[in-house]
Amino acid sequence: MEDKAHFPPVNPVTSGLSGKCPRCGQGKLFSGFLSVKKACSACGLDYSFADSGDGPAVFVIMLVGFVVVGLVLFVELSFQPPIWLHLLLWLPLTVVLAAAVLRPLKGLMIALQFRHKAEEGRLDNPDDI
Numbered sequence: 001m002e003d004k005a006h007f008p009p010v011n012p013v014t015s016g017l018s019g020k021c022p023r024c025g026q027g028k029l030f031s032g033f034l035s036v037k038k039a040c041s042a043c044g045l046d047y048s049f050a051d052s053g054d055g056p057a058v059f060v061i062m063l064v065g066f067v068v069v070g071l072v073l074f075v076e077l078s079f080q081p082p083i084w085l086h087l088l089l090w091l092p093l094t095v096v097l098a099a100a101v102l103r104p105l106k107g108l109m110i111a112l113q114f115r116h117k118a119e120e121g122r123l124d125n126p127d128d129i
Contacts, residue, residue, distance in 0.1 A: 052113065
């Protein structure tokens with residue numbers, strides 16, 4: 001049964017980045033660090049549609065990689081520190097940045113998926129016509 005309730009439009013960027021429900025903007029989207037709840041506690045939206053796949057991880061790799069590689073190159077060309085100092089600086093920074101960015105990006109992708117009614121691709125079956 002399809003829900004016929006009307007909700008005012010919620011900005012998918014603010015709701016997604018803050019981990020709120022993409023329909024009402026009130027309920028929590030996550031039950032753990034990256035685990036999506038079954039449904040919204042405020043409006044009852046079923047989150048079974050939410051499948052962000054590897055999208056957030058790809059964006060994290062691109063964003064964090066760009067920042068860290070840029071900083072590594074700057075430090076290397078400016079100061080030429082030993083390799084152990086590079087490892088000491090950049091490994092923890094990479095892990096912290098990736099962890100900080102992954103959850104908001106997953107929420108954003110789920111909110112955009114809801115907003116644009118994105119679904120898994122299906123092939124048209126000529127027998128259904």
